[in-house]
Amino acid sequence: MPIDAAQAVAAEPRRSELTWDHKDVILYHLGIGAGTPATGPDELRYTLETRLHVLPSFATVAGGGRAVSGGLATPGIDVDLAAVLHGGQTVELHRPLPARGTATQTSRVAAVHDKGKAAVIVHRSDVEDAEGPLWTSQSEIFVRGEGGFGGERGSATRLDAPEAAPTWTVDRPIREDQALLYRLSGDWNPLHADPEFAKRAGFDRPILHGLCSYGITLKAVVDTALGGDVARVRAYTTRFAGVAFPGETLRVRMWRDTPAPGRVQVTVTAVERDDAPVLADTVVTHT
């Protein structure tokens, strides 16, 4: 049986060691579009080792993407990768991320929801180093065709886009080779690179990694709404509402102090496809 929810949730948490250094951080930043203009002072914070600030979404790839592969390598879960889409992602920061580190990750399947036509696997990781907790990450993995196993449906948090005009709107072009560059940070899923595999998954061409859009968007928020200060981010949550393709332009709309003070609510759409939703229910919590 492809999904045995009870077995997945009861499985022992998996522990793994994560290590990273400035090279991994810079590669990740390039993979989410940093470095344009190449020598602009704001971009050098993301790309020059002597000035490096770590974007908190780096947590999703630290250690070479084990969070991604580990999410599906759990007893009780045996699914076709072509049926898998990233559904949602949250990262909660306990401290700013260092540019190099060694940490222990403890991961488990927190829940498996039965959506009828799909299963949603909720995968949680807690990461700490010698100085204490660093971050907590939660991924929702949407597996098409794997529902109907008789599990709980689970609840969904939905945020209406505010009626007021956005405080800021910025456009972020996705390079044609963005997914090819991003995958070097550890998510080698062929869905993002191999046209034949993408067709088998139901797409005309390879789609962008959800976590690449996630990183592009957080960088846009930090650079626009948080004065470029990565250390102000406390938490970042999103739902992947629709696909994005390399070569498109992401329009990032941001509302200050929405839905509460100290939060920026964000929507992301694909400009070339009539503002089709890409990220929804997206909030950056900050100091």
Ligand SMILES: CCCCCCC[C@@H](O)CC(=O)SCCNC(=O)CCNC(=O)[C@H](O)C(C)(C)COP(=O)(O)OP(=O)(O)OC[C@H]1O[C@@H](n2cnc3c(N)ncnc32)[C@H](O)[C@@H]1OP(=O)(O)O
């Ligand atoms: C540990 C980390 C491991 C990560 C593994 C992933 C590896 C990566 O390489 C893979 C990727 O990056 S894939 C790219 C990024 N993701 C996407 O592009 C998906 C975009 N979203 C969609 O296509 C649709 O929203 C879609 C298809 C997701 C849903 O659309 P519909 O089928 O139309 O669903 P709908 O009828 O609206 O709702 C049915 C029930 O499902 C819930 N739901 C909807 N969208 C969800 C989402 N994004 N995440 C989680 N749950 C979601 C709905 O709430 C509904 O349930 P309920 O009726 O109980 O409310």
